[in-house]
Amino acid sequence: MATKVHMEALSPTMEEGRLVKWTKKEGDPVKSGETLAEVETDKAVMELVARADGQLLKVMVPEGTTVPVGNVVAYIGKAGEKVDGDGASAPAEKGSGEKGVVRSEPPKESRQPAVASSVPVAVAADATRVKASPLAKRLAKDAGVDLKLVQGSGPGGRVVKRDVEGAGSNASAPEPAATATRPLPTPHVPVRSGQPYEDVPLTQIRKTIAKRLALSIGPIPHFFLTTEIDMERAAEARDALNKQLGEAGGKISFNDIIIKAVALALVQHRACNAWFQEDHIRYWNEVHIGMAVAIEDGLITPVIRNADMKSLREIGAESRELAGRARNRRLKPEEYTGATFSVSNLGMFDIDQFTAVINPPEAGIVAIGSIVPKAVPEGNGVMVRRRLRLTMSCDHRVIDGATGAAFLKTLKQMLENPLAMLL
Amino acid sequence: MANSFDVIVLGGGPAGYVCAIRCAQLGLTAAVVEQEKLGGVCVNIGCIPTKALLHSAYVANLLREAKEFGIEAGDVKTDYGVAMKRSRRVSDQNSKGVEFLMKKNKITVVKGSGVLQPGKKVKVGSDVYEAKKAVVIATGSRVKGIPQIGLEINKTTVISSDEALLMERVPASLAIIGAGAVGMEFADIFNAFGVKVTVIEALPRILPLEDAEASETLSKSYRKRGIEVIAGAKVTKANVAKDKVTLDIEAGGEKKQVTAAAVLMAAGRAVNTENIGLKECGIQLTDRGFIKVDKNLQTSTPGYYAIGDVAGPPMLAHKGSREGVVVAEIVAGQKPHPIKYDNVPSVTYCHPEVASIGMTEDQCKEKKLDYVAGKFPFSANGRARGTGETEGFVKILRDKKYGEILGAHIVGAHASEMIHELTVARENEYTVEEVDLAIHAHPTMSEAVAEAALDSLGRVIHV
Numbered sequence: 001m002a003t004k005v006h007m008e009a010l011s012p013t014m015e016e017g018r019l020v021k022w023t024k025k026e027g028d029p030v031k032s033g034e035t036l037a038e039v040e041t042d043k044a045v046m047e048l049v050a051r052a053d054g055q056l057l058k059v060m061v062p063e064g065t066t067v068p069v070g071n072v073v074a075y076i077g078k079a080g081e082k083v084d085g086d087g088a089s090a091p092a093e094k095g096s097g098e099k100g101v102v103r104s105e106p107p108k109e110s111r112q113p114a115v116a117s118s119v120p121v122a123v124a125a126d127a128t129r130v131k132a133s134p135l136a137k138r139l140a141k142d143a144g145v146d147l148k149l150v151q152g153s154g155p156g157g158r159v160v161k162r163d164v165e166g167a168g169s170n171a172s173a174p175e176p177a178a179t180a181t182r183p184l185p186t187p188h189v190p191v192r193s194g195q196p197y198e199d200v201p202l203t204q205i206r207k208t209i210a211k212r213l214a215l216s217i218g219p220i221p222h223f224f225l226t227t228e229i230d231m232e233r234a235a236e237a238r239d240a241l242n243k244q245l246g247e248a249g250g251k252i253s254f255n256d257i258i259i260k261a262v263a264l265a266l267v268q269h270r271a272c273n274a275w276f277q278e279d280h281i282r283y284w285n286e287v288h289i290g291m292a293v294a295i296e297d298g299l300i301t302p303v304i305r306n307a308d309m310k311s312l313r314e315i316g317a318e319s320r321e322l323a324g325r326a327r328n329r330r331l332k333p334e335e336y337t338g339a340t341f342s343v344s345n346l347g348m349f350d351i352d353q354f355t356a357v358i359n360p361p362e363a364g365i366v367a368i369g370s371i372v373p374k375a376v377p378e379g380n381g382v383m384v385r386r387r388l389r390l391t392m393s394c395d396h397r398v399i400d401g402a403t404g405a406a407f408l409k410t411l412k413q414m415l416e417n418p419l420a421m422l423l
Numbered sequence: 424m425a426n427s428f429d430v431i432v433l434g435g436g437p438a439g440y441v442c443a444i445r446c447a448q449l450g451l452t453a454a455v456v457e458q459e460k461l462g463g464v465c466v467n468i469g470c471i472p473t474k475a476l477l478h479s480a481y482v483a484n485l486l487r488e489a490k491e492f493g494i495e496a497g498d499v500k501t502d503y504g505v506a507m508k509r510s511r512r513v514s515d516q517n518s519k520g521v522e523f524l525m526k527k528n529k530i531t532v533v534k535g536s537g538v539l540q541p542g543k544k545v546k547v548g549s550d551v552y553e554a555k556k557a558v559v560i561a562t563g564s565r566v567k568g569i570p571q572i573g574l575e576i577n578k579t580t581v582i583s584s585d586e587a588l589l590m591e592r593v594p595a596s597l598a599i600i601g602a603g604a605v606g607m608e609f610a611d612i613f614n615a616f617g618v619k620v621t622v623i624e625a626l627p628r629i630l631p632l633e634d635a636e637a638s639e640t641l642s643k644s645y646r647k648r649g650i651e652v653i654a655g656a657k658v659t660k661a662n663v664a665k666d667k668v669t670l671d672i673e674a675g676g677e678k679k680q681v682t683a684a685a686v687l688m689a690a691g692r693a694v695n696t697e698n699i700g701l702k703e704c705g706i707q708l709t710d711r712g713f714i715k716v717d718k719n720l721q722t723s724t725p726g727y728y729a730i731g732d733v734a735g736p737p738m739l740a741h742k743g744s745r746e747g748v749v750v751a752e753i754v755a756g757q758k759p760h761p762i763k764y765d766n767v768p769s770v771t772y773c774h775p776e777v778a779s780i781g782m783t784e785d786q787c788k789e790k791k792l793d794y795v796a797g798k799f800p801f802s803a804n805g806r807a808r809g810t811g812e813t814e815g816f817v818k819i820l821r822d823k824k825y826g827e828i829l830g831a832h833i834v835g836a837h838a839s840e841m842i843h844e845l846t847v848a849r850e851n852e853y854t855v856e857e858v859d860l861a862i863h864a865h866p867t868m869s870e871a872v873a874e875a876a877l878d879s880l881g882r883v884i885h886v
Contacts, residue, residue, distance in 0.1 A: 133852030138825045155760060161827075161852055 002077030290339030436463020438731025439561030442747030480615030781830030797879025826854030
């Protein structure tokens with residue numbers, strides 16, 4: 001029998017995907033592991049790969065179609081083999097044991113609640129096979145997490161305890177923060193065509209942003225702390241370092257310096273390097289900084305892992321590389337999830353100061369304004385110094401005013417005296 | 424170049440040689456530098472020979488009870504020299520086995536002591552060997568004395584496990600300092616060979632890392648056999664004479680003296696980090712003297728990895744071997760699953776055996792976890808009654824809400840073999856329900872594991 005190719009959940013939060021392009025045509029031979037199609041998920045364009053060897057017998061959905069996860073999009077089998085459902089796009093599979101990710105809906109036949117079962121948990125209530133440990137299943141059931149949407153980190157992609165805990169209450173890994181760092185490459189200017197308005201359907205990423213950010217500002221009690229930082233010495237340090245690096249080195253930006261300073265300050269203030277996890281707070285010992293990057297039609301936060309342990313040069317190179325791939329929508333899920341704190345920078349757009357929306361389950365984000373020369377009192381006179389206004393958004397369930405202020409104080413000290421970062 | 428390999432492993436113990444084999448399996452060329460016999464402390468003067476001697480001890484004790492089983496064995500005479508020689512043969516067989524494995528996997532064995540050099544090089548004698556991908560440090564650890572109180576190992580009256588494993592005749596009496604796995608195993612052995620044994624432990628109970636109930640059960644069993652156990656005791660002074668040692672001890676506010684023909688030092692081990700060129704290569708140590716490693720077991724100098732005892736606790740052969748496998752896979756460009764250091768089984772092979780995985784009950788209390796302890800004694804187990812091995816119990820600590828197995832502790836015959844059911848369960852995140860659902864053969868001692876799982880659910884059958 002021909003093997004069905006399903007729309008797979010290619011990211012932890014993906015519920016449907018747009019089939020961008022078939023890379024194999026009907027009749028092409030395919031091997032297990034080969035790319036069949038490019039699929040736009042809620043985050044990125046990713047590859048849908050074959051799970052069986054044979055020939056691509058039939059393509060069920062044309063390019064450009066949005067398909068729910070679990071639906072059959074093609075068939076692979078022996079040349080000349082018949083496939084069922086010839087013609088129309090096959091409906092969602094109902095609980096078959098096929099390989100691939102299958103949408104789970106209980107079979108239509110009468111399914112009595114399991115009465116008189118003496119074993120409460122171990123029997124899967126759902127016929128769909130999800131690779132997950134028994135403990136993960138229990139945790140997920142309690143937390144209302146849909147295991148099918150969780151990316152497993154155990155052997156063979158098995159969902160284990162830490163994955164469910166990481167998924168938090170929203171069955172999703174951390175996602176984009178609130179603000180952008182670049183202009184939209186092609187700003188959407190409405191065409192004057194005589195029509196009063198234009199209805200543009202939401203793209204996958206827009207839908208996710210809408211859902212996630214509403215979720216964020218709603219239940220999360222935000223408060224904001226603003227401070228003004230003298231960047232004169234940081235600017236001098238940056239000039240000197242870039243001179244040292246010369247042509248070959250790749251330039252260090254203010255953003256790199258700020259990311260490094262934030263990471264180092266978080267090491268000293270673990271209270272701000274935390275995730276709110278409904279019934280507990282997870283304080284991170286590692287520092288992973290999410291960096292909001294504007295991409296066409298949205299934004300995404302690639303993560304600089306262990307930023308406290310990386311040199312400015314490494315941070316610079318990594319952030320350029322990640323931002324580049326983010327814009328081409330080529331980030332892997334593990335590259336934009338798992339941040340412990342985020343930084344959002346609108347300095348390059350002459351924004352003096354702004355507030356950013358927290359990206360749950362993180363507990364804080366700093367919003368970076370532009371660095372502008374200002375007259376500041378100095379002794380009896382006035383000096384012109386380059387100054388930066390920075391605003392931290394805090395989740396009050398995790399961070400209290402004084403805790404956030406203490407963190408900002410350290411951050412300010414580090415940026416005003418960049419040599420302190422060497423300590 | 425003949426002196427160039429993908430990976431050079433310094434040390435041929437259970438961490439090092441396993442690492443080399445895994446490298447070879449992954450298509451890397453590997454060399455092992457070892458100054459002594461292959462297999463390290465484990466095979467030659469540790470795990471393996473002590474297990475041989477412990478079995479001699481078991482046989483002696485079994486024969487003493489033979490009458491009860493309807494067998495007349497007469498007076499039981501023991502000869503430590505013969506038992507020792509048997510244990511040497513077992514060690515030699517194992518060491519030869521490692522040699523064979525090196526050949527089979529085309530791993531070069533360099534005899535001598537290696538010194539690291541910058542640029543992923545290792546100097547052995549006047550030869551310099553070069554690693555193309557990685558140098559792996561697996562130099563292990565050695566026994567240590569306590570010179571501060573006058574207990575420097577002199578190999579006659581103050582001895583270490585090294586001497587204890589090679590002596591021809593047993594001393595009339597023996598004081599053992601340290602009641603961890605090593606101390607408790609030697610207490611068992613020497614008691615069976617007719618030595619008057621006193622075990623002295625500084626912490627409040629013997630096997631201080633095990634569950635308190637395990638310590639208690641073992642204390643009772645040892646005392647019944649005539650082994651004196653003094654816990655919470657501080658040795659304030661030692662007087663080492665030619666043929667005896669007198670120890671001044673403070674325990675529970677009381678001062679007393681213990682005199683024995685010899686003292687066995689079993690209080691900790693020192694890692695072998697000296698004279699192997701760590702400093703020259705910029706490799707840093709932790710505050711506690713272990714080699715500092717990151718998540719991937721890489722040291723502070725890229726290209727140099729550390730595994731086994733030198734890389735930090737627990738100092739156990741099986742932990743070292745796994746680290747060896749993981750490093751080999753990392754060097755070969757794979758992404759191995761990270762080691763779960765909270766799921767390394769711990770075993771003491773004395774009689775009755777003590778084996779555990781995960782947290783102790785006290786740790787659960789300290790962490791204020793909501794747990795239930797399920798327990799089943801071997802005295803209620805048919806198989807244990809049949810073999811007359813009814814000492815001990817299985818205890819499973821179950822998280823109340825989700826049934827997670829927080830910890831498991833087994834005291835009893837074959838505990839070392841039974842613990843793995845619970846290790847597999849924890850590794851795969853099975854809850855107590857899955858342990859019970861797996862049908863256990865009857866009659867086996869392992870049934871006690873399933874019963875303890877049931878007990879944690881309030882559904883124990885056989886008590």
